Structure formats: C-alpha cells, structure tokens
Amino acid sequence: xxxxxxxxxxxxxxxxxxxxxxxxxxxxxxxxxxxxxxxxxxxxxxxxxxxxxxxxxxxxxxxxxxxxxxxxxxxxxxxxxxxxxxxxxxxxxxxxxxxxxxxxxxxxxxxxxxxxxxxxxxxxxxxxxxxxxxxxxxxxxxxxxxxxxxxxxxxxxxxxxxxxxxxxxxxxxxxxxxxxxxxxxxxxxxxxxxxxxxxxxxxxxxxxxxxxxx
Amino acid sequence: xxxxxxxxxxxxxxxxxxxxxxxxxxxxxxxxxxxxxxxxxxxxxxxxxxxxxxxxxxxxxxxxxxxxxxxxxxxxxxxxxxxxxxxxxxxxxxxxxxxxxxxxxxxxxxxxxxxxxxxxxxxxxxxxxxxxxxxxxxxxxxxxxxxxxxxxxxxxxxxxxxxxxxxxxxxxxxxxxxxxxxxxxxxxxxxxxxxxxxxxxxxxxxxxxxxxxxxxxxxxxxxxxxxxxxxxxxxxxxxxxxxxxxxxxxxxxxxxxxxxxxxxxxxxxxxxxxxxxxxxxxxxxxxxxxxxxxxxxxxxxxxxxxxxxxx
Numbered sequence: 232x233x234x235x236x237x238x239x240x241x242x243x244x245x246x247x248x249x250x251x252x253x254x255x256x257x258x259x260x261x262x263x264x265x266x267x268x269x270x271x272x273x274x275x276x277x278x279x280x281x282x283x284x285x286x287x288x289x290x291x292x293x294x295x296x297x298x299x300x301x302x303x304x305x306x307x308x309x310x311x312x313x314x315x316x317x318x319x320x321x322x323x324x325x326x327x328x329x330x331x332x333x334x335x336x337x338x339x340x341x342x343x344x345x346x347x348x349x350x351x352x353x354x355x356x357x358x359x360x361x362x363x364x365x366x367x368x369x370x371x372x373x374x375x376x377x378x379x380x381x382x383x384x385x386x387x388x389x390x391x392x393x394x395x396x397x398x399x400x401x402x403x404x405x406x407x408x409x410x411x412x413x414x415x416x417x418x419x420x421x422x423x424x425x426x427x428x429x430x431x432x433x434x435x436x437x438x439x440x441x442x443x444x445x
Numbered sequence: 446x447x448x449x450x451x452x453x454x455x456x457x458x459x460x461x462x463x464x465x466x467x468x469x470x471x472x473x474x475x476x477x478x479x480x481x482x483x484x485x486x487x488x489x490x491x492x493x494x495x496x497x498x499x500x501x502x503x504x505x506x507x508x509x510x511x512x513x514x515x516x517x518x519x520x521x522x523x524x525x526x527x528x529x530x531x532x533x534x535x536x537x538x539x540x541x542x543x544x545x546x547x548x549x550x551x552x553x554x555x556x557x558x559x560x561x562x563x564x565x566x567x568x569x570x571x572x573x574x575x576x577x578x579x580x581x582x583x584x585x586x587x588x589x590x591x592x593x594x595x596x597x598x599x600x601x602x603x604x605x606x607x608x609x610x611x612x613x614x615x616x617x618x619x620x621x622x623x624x625x626x627x628x629x630x631x632x633x634x635x636x637x638x639x640x641x642x643x644x645x646x647x648x649x650x651x652x653x654x655x656x657x658x659x660x661x662x663x664x665x666x667x668x669x670x671x672x673x674x675x676x677x678x679x680x681x682x683x684x685x686x687x688x689x690x691x692x693x694x695x696x697x698x699x700x701x702x703x704x705x706x707x708x709x710x711x712x713x714x715x716x717x718x719x720x721x722x723x724x725x726x727x728x729x730x731x732x733x734x735x736x737x738x739x740x741x742x743x744x745x746x747x748x749x750x751x752x753x754x755x756x
Contacts (some may be wrong), residue, residue: 260726333751339748340529343523344527344529346492346497346521347521347523347525350495350519350520350521351496351539351540351543351544351591352515352540352544357543363530364529365529365530366682
C-alpha cells in the first residue's frame with residue numbers, strides 16, 4: 232500500500248462521518264417537526280430544503296471560505312484550512328439531504344399513527360422515537376444519500392480545506408492532485424479506495440435497513 | 446365510577462362550529478352509542494373525550510375531575526386501525542407497556558385479549574399484514590386489553606360485510622360486558638346502536654338531538670332529525686308531522702291514514718314488494734301473495750297504528 236493512503240482514507244471517513252452524524256442530529260428533528268403538522272410557510276420551507284439537496288458543493292465551499300477566511304467574520308477562530316472547516320462545509324451540504332428525506336419518510340407514515348400512539352399514552356418523545364422506528368427505511372436512505380453526497384464531493388473540501396497533504400487532504404482532493412501531477416495509477420488507486428469505502432458504508436446501512444423486510 | 450360529563454363544549458374549525466354540546470352525560474360503566482349521519486361530528490366527539498383535540502370552549506369532566514389530555518385513561522379503537530410494523534402481540538403489548546404494565550403481565554394480557562377475540566393464532570403474525578376482519582378484531586383486542594375505565598370505539602364494524610359482520614356483531618355484547626368500562630361507541634347504523642348499546646345519543650350537524658336510555662329514545666324520536674337517524678319515515682298526517690316505522694305501514698284505512706302513490710310492484714315469489722311514495726318520502730310495503738297488488742300509478746290508501754308525533 233502506498234504510504235499515506237491509509238491516513239487519507241481514515242481522514243476522509245472521519246470528516247465525512249462526523250459531518251453526516253452532525254447533520255443527522257440536526258436534520259432528523261427538523262424533518263420530523265416539518266412533517267408533523269402543516270404550518271404557515273411549510274411548502275416554501277420544503278422548497279428551500281429541496282433546493283439545498285442539490286446545492287453545488289463549490290458554492291457552499293465558497294460561502295464557508297468567506298466566513299472562515301482570516302479576515303472574514305469568523306477568521307479569528309483560525310478554522311480555515313482545517314478538518315473542522317471541511318466538516319462544517321460538508322455538514323451544510325448533508326443537512327438539507329437529511330431534512331428532505333426525513334420529512335418525506337415521516338409524511339409517508341399513516342397520519343393516524345401518531346394519534347394512536349398518543350391515545351396509548353406515549354409522550355411526545357416516545358411518540359417521535361416509535362415513529363422514527365416505523366420510518367427507519369426512509370431515514371437510513373437519508374443517511375446513505377447524505378454520506379454519499381459529502382464523501383464524494385471535492386469542491387467544498389478543496390476550497391475550505393486547502394488540500395494540505397498533512398492535515399486536510401482527503402480521497403477526492405488527493406485524486407485531483409495525483410491526476411494533475413500525472414500519477415494516474417495512484418489517482419486510480421485512490422478512486423478505487425473511495426469507491427470501496429462508499430460501498431462498505433452503504434452495504435452496512437442497507438443491511439440494517441432491509442432487516443425484517445419480505 | 447367513571448362518568449363522562451361534557452359542559453358547554455364548543456369546537457370550531459376555521460371559524461365554523463363543528464360541535465356544540467351544552468350538556469351531555471355519558472353514564473359510568475354503560476355502553477352508549479353515538480348515532481348520527483356521516484359528518485355529524487361523532488368521531489370528533491370521541492377525539493374530544495380522548496383528549497386528542499381540545500374544545501374551543503367548555504369542559505369535559507371524567508370521573509369528577511378534568512384531567513390533562515395525557516392523563517386521560519382511555520382506550521381508543523380508531524375507525525381505520527393502524528399497526529406498527531411488528532407482531533400483533535407486540536402491538537398490543539406496546540399500549541400496555543406505555544401504561545406501566547410489566548413485560549410478563551403485558552404479554553399475558555395481550556394474548557388473553559387476542560384469544561377472547563378469536564384471533565389467538567395470529568399473535569406472532571406481522572400486524573400490518575392482516576385481512577379486514579382480522580384488523581377489526583385486533584383493533585378491539587388492542588383497546589379492550591388495556592382495561593381502561595373509558596373505551597371509545599369508532600365504527601368498530603366498519604368495512605365488514607356478510608358473515609364476518611354478523612359474527613362480530615353477535616360477539617360484541619358479551620365482549621363488552623366482559624371488559625366493563627364506560628364505553629362510547631360511534632356508529633351510523635341504527636341496528637348496531639340498538640343491539641349493542643344501553644344508552645343512545647343522536648347527533649346531527651354537531652348538535653345533540655336526543656340522549657338517554659335506548660328504549661326511551663328509540664320509541665320517542667320527538668324531532669324529525671332524530672326520527673330519520675333512527676330509521677323512521679317522517680310523514681305528514683293532517684297538518685302534523687309524525688314518525689312512522691317503515692314496517693308499521695299497512696294497506697287499507699286505519700287510525701292514521703296516508704295517500705300513497707304506487708311506483709313499482711316487485712314479485713318476490715312468496716309475496717309482493719310494493720314501492721311507492723307518500724309525498725316526497727319513499728316507502729316499501731310487503732304484501733302476501735294471495736292479496737291483489739296495486740298497479741304502478743295507482744293511488745293507494747295506507748295506514749299505520751304506530752306513529753310518534755314530532756315537535
């Protein structure tokens with residue numbers, strides 16, 4: 232194995248994994264609340280969320296760069312060109328995906344299910360948990376879509392991470408680097424590793440998703 | 446004693462009054478049928494009692510106090526039963542566990558209720574894959590196994606037909622007496638109401654038109670709305686309005702007479718079915734085969750010996 236490959240792979244998994252987890256923590260409750268009951272502006276809000284699902288990573292990267300860059304509003308935090316900056320950008324990319332899929336999953340449940348749980352005596356949190364279990368197929372699809380989107384993006388990571396070999400180079404930005412250097416063999420190897428990584432994560436989630444299915 | 450008392454209860458949606466109940470008393474440990482046409486507000490009344498909806502005004506007292514919706518100990522069998530994607534037994538246990546019953550006891554009660562409803566063999570089957578009749582029975586088992594002091598049944602026989610309907614209708618009275626509770630049963634079928642309930646409440650357009658013991662209400666409709674819901678024909682006789690049970694109209698002159706117009710005559714093999722109208726009201730009269738039937742277009746004198754004068 233080429234030196235550094237393992238480090239880059241683990242770093243990729245860590246950055247995209249944390250970004251996806253944060254997006255789940257924030258996005259699933261938001262999606263649940265949007266799905267719960269109609270409110271003024273819900274359709275408009277969902278329109279924004281669905282637009283966000285297809286947001287170009289370079290644009291998100293650019294905005295995060297503007298915010299975190301040394302002379303920007305959050306420049307003093309010193310986050311620019313760090314893994315944290317990449318996590319933030321990927322979190323912003325993943326969250327609309329999670330919110331959009333979560334809303335759709337909960338809206339697809341029978342509407343009377345929550346009445347039933349309430350009448351059985353379930354409090355609001357218990358109701359949410361039981362409904363999430365019912366909607367788990369869609370929710371895991373949300374996680375897979377979000378992780379797949381951030382692990383494969385290159386634009387945002389490049390802009391806010393800076394592709395620093397020692398700290399912020401991930402599989403996608405490494406592929407760009409090796410290709411521009413003319414080391415196509417290594418670029419291809421990195422591509423295969425990236426693909427394998429996505430495959431393993433998706434397979435694990437799919438197995439969980441499809442348990443107890445006919 | 447779990448009496449349910451509604452006082453000055455109003456519910457409006459989008460500025461429109463859906464329910465308006467100055468006073469209604471559902472008596473403890475009796476079966477009360479809420480009877481009314483579709484859209485009268487019957488299900489909404491159940492949802493208010495269950496605390497799933499809050500009244501715009503007024504108060505609902507249960508066993509002498511006005512508990513928070515979360516604290517209302519009700520069992521609600523919805524008209525369209527939903528189940529979680531797990532075994533039927535697990536679905537029943539969930540409600541019991543949420544009510545604080547220990548795991549072992551919950552399992553025993555769930556299985557006992559499924560046995561009582563005759564679907565014990567379905568316990569381990571996935572609950573979201575049952576036939577219509579099985580869903581109905583499971584819905585009742587889920588509500589009854591909770592043994593809550595108030596049981597709300599929304600059209601428990603809806604969607605069943607033929608033999609499945611008759612069987613469950615036959616079984617229900619003994620089931621309801623087995624699980625004693627203040628039971629409120631919503632139906633639009635007069636026969637179901639008369640068969641299953643001890644008390645009747647007639648609701649039309651969100652208003653209570655009649656409430657009281659079954660016999661009293663069924664034999665004294667008072668208002669035209671109530672009479673129509675209870676299956677009476679509302680007819681005019683000498684400037685007054687009367688409610689007449691369809692089966693009580695006979696041909697020939699009598700105490701209260703009507704002029705009917707014959708529209709069609711059907712040969713049923715062992716008799717005739719004469720269809721016609723008294724004013725705007727359609728009637729059907731059965732005649733024995735040896736009687737000479739009238740012909741379509743004839744004017745026909747009919748009478749009844751049972752007629753309730755309406756206000």
